[in-house]
Amino acid sequence: MKFDKEQLQMVLALFVVAVIAATLLGLTDIFTRGPIAAAEKEALHSALAQVLPAHANDAQADMFVIGREKQALSIYPGKDKAGRLNGFAWEVTAPDGYAGSIRILVGLYPDGKIHAIRVTGHKETPGLGDGIVNNAGWLAAFAGQELDSRNWKVKKDGGDFDQFTGATITPRAVVKAVKGALAFFASKRELMLAAVAEEKEQP
Amino acid sequence: MTKSEVFFDGFWHNNAIFAQLLGMCPLLGVTTSAGNGFWMGAATVLVLLGSNLVVSLVRGVIPKNVRIPAYITIIAAFVTIVGMAMNAWMHEMYLVLGLFIPLIVVNCAILGRAEAFASKNSISDSLVDALAVGSGFTFALVLLGGVRELFGQGAIFGITVFGDSYPDMLMFILPPGAFIALGFILAGVNLINRKLKARAQQQAQMVQMQTVQTEAVEAHS
Numbered sequence: 529m530k531f532d533k534e535q536l537q538m539v540l541a542l543f544v545v546a547v548i549a550a551t552l553l554g555l556t557d558i559f560t561r562g563p564i565a566a567a568e569k570e571a572l573h574s575a576l577a578q579v580l581p582a583h584a585n586d587a588q589a590d591m592f593v594i595g596r597e598k599q600a601l602s603i604y605p606g607k608d609k610a611g612r613l614n615g616f617a618w619e620v621t622a623p624d625g626y627a628g629s630i631r632i633l634v635g636l637y638p639d640g641k642i643h644a645i646r647v648t649g650h651k652e653t654p655g656l657g658d659g660i661v662n663n664a665g666w667l668a669a670f671a672g673q674e675l676d677s678r679n680w681k682v683k684k685d686g687g688d689f690d691q692f693t694g695a696t697i698t699p700r701a702v703v704k705a706v707k708g709a710l711a712f713f714a715s716k717r718e719l720m721l722a723a724v725a726e727e728k729e730q731p
Numbered sequence: 732m733t734k735s736e737v738f739f740d741g742f743w744h745n746n747a748i749f750a751q752l753l754g755m756c757p758l759l760g761v762t763t764s765a766g767n768g769f770w771m772g773a774a775t776v777l778v779l780l781g782s783n784l785v786v787s788l789v790r791g792v793i794p795k796n797v798r799i800p801a802y803i804t805i806i807a808a809f810v811t812i813v814g815m816a817m818n819a820w821m822h823e824m825y826l827v828l829g830l831f832i833p834l835i836v837v838n839c840a841i842l843g844r845a846e847a848f849a850s851k852n853s854i855s856d857s858l859v860d861a862l863a864v865g866s867g868f869t870f871a872l873v874l875l876g877g878v879r880e881l882f883g884q885g886a887i888f889g890i891t892v893f894g895d896s897y898p899d900m901l902m903f904i905l906p907p908g909a910f911i912a913l914g915f916i917l918a919g920v921n922l923i924n925r926k927l928k929a930r931a932q933q934q935a936q937m938v939q940m941q942t943v944q945t946e947a948v949e950a951h952s
Contacts, residue, residue, distance in 0.1 A: 537794050538794045541792065542800060545793070545801045546804055549805065556815050559819075560818065564815070564819045567818070567819060571822055571826075653905065655884075656905070
């Protein structure tokens with residue numbers, strides 16, 4: 529195939545532009561990778577501080593994984609000053625939010641009661657569905673509850689949790705996901721406690 | 732055109748929002764509060780500065796047939812860079828605006844400036860133009876975000892204005908509120924423009940009358 533001069537110029541111009549753009553992006557990635565990881569760690573740290581009972585350890589450093597491959601789940605244990613386990617936190621995903629999935633950090637006491645939950649990622653409608661982030665009263669309704677202490681549905685579905693004016697789907701998804709987390713904990717409690725105990729033995 | 736003419740043209744007469752109605756997607760999407768509007772505007776200013784600078788630098792070098800893909804590549808690179816920087820150093824804001832940052836690529840206001848201005852003008856003029864159009868866009872975003880936040884939540888930049896008893900008008904936070912508020916703002920802008928035009932005409936008439944008078948006096952003497 530033969531190119532005339534004009535075509536070669538076009539190809540060359542686009543090639544040069546693409547190479548320069550790619551170089552700039554690569555450089556930016558090098559410079560921002562560290563700060564982005566640090567910022568994400570910091571964000572997780574402050575979220576963990578909210579959902580775990582008062583703890584003295586670095587929950588991120590003590591993180592352990594249960595399950596394998598696709599089922600793998602990172603669990604953040606909280607420990608008091610004496611090193612005794614006093615809480616678990618992990619992230620669950622509600623796939624059925626109004627606009628995509630909702631990520632929720634759930635914090636439990638070792639006996640399976642909820643300490644607190646926080647939404648860490650969502651795309652719900654501002655002013656409607658985002659009450660799951662900034663409606664403190666609604667979030668507080670989860671504190672101290674366990675799997676059997678509540679009917680884990682929104683009131684519209686006959687349950688114990690408020691929906692929001694104009695937004696039922698979002699809180700429904702969150703309540704369902706938190707219930708799922710509690711059920712998960714009930715079935716994996718022994719495993720988690722064993723994992724923490726094991727970690728203690730091999731410092 | 733002088734630099735101040737370039738600036739005023741980009742900021743007001745050719746304002747991306749008020750005059751051209753470009754960039755509606757980020758406008759309506761992020762302006763639920765004045766703060767969101769401001770940071771979205773700031774990100775857009777950075778992208779505009781970068782893209783106008785580079786496009787002006789390579790003007791005459793890029794063959795005409797491939798200029799649009801070349802401009803888009805340049806713009807997309809700067810958008811990604813701004814997004815990464817925001818993720819690194821303004822993580823919380825990135826979590827709020829992150830969804831809309833990549834969409835700056837398809838903000839016609841930016842490609843429009845590359846095509847209509849930067850590809851034909853000097854580097855310094857292009858930078859002034861980027862600042863003007865960018866700050867005009869930011870001004871529009873903050874204004875709309877401010878109106879929606881004020882009526883929707885009774886606050887400005889997160890500071891409560893109307894007191895706790897204010898019944899939040901949810902509609903202003905939702906998309907219809909964006910359109911309604913934008914409509915009223917556009918009406919206000921048109922009113923200001925009409926007044927400006929009338930005053931300019933009046934002044935022109937006065938000048939004309941004065942010249943006629945002087946001419947008459949001169950002819951008389």
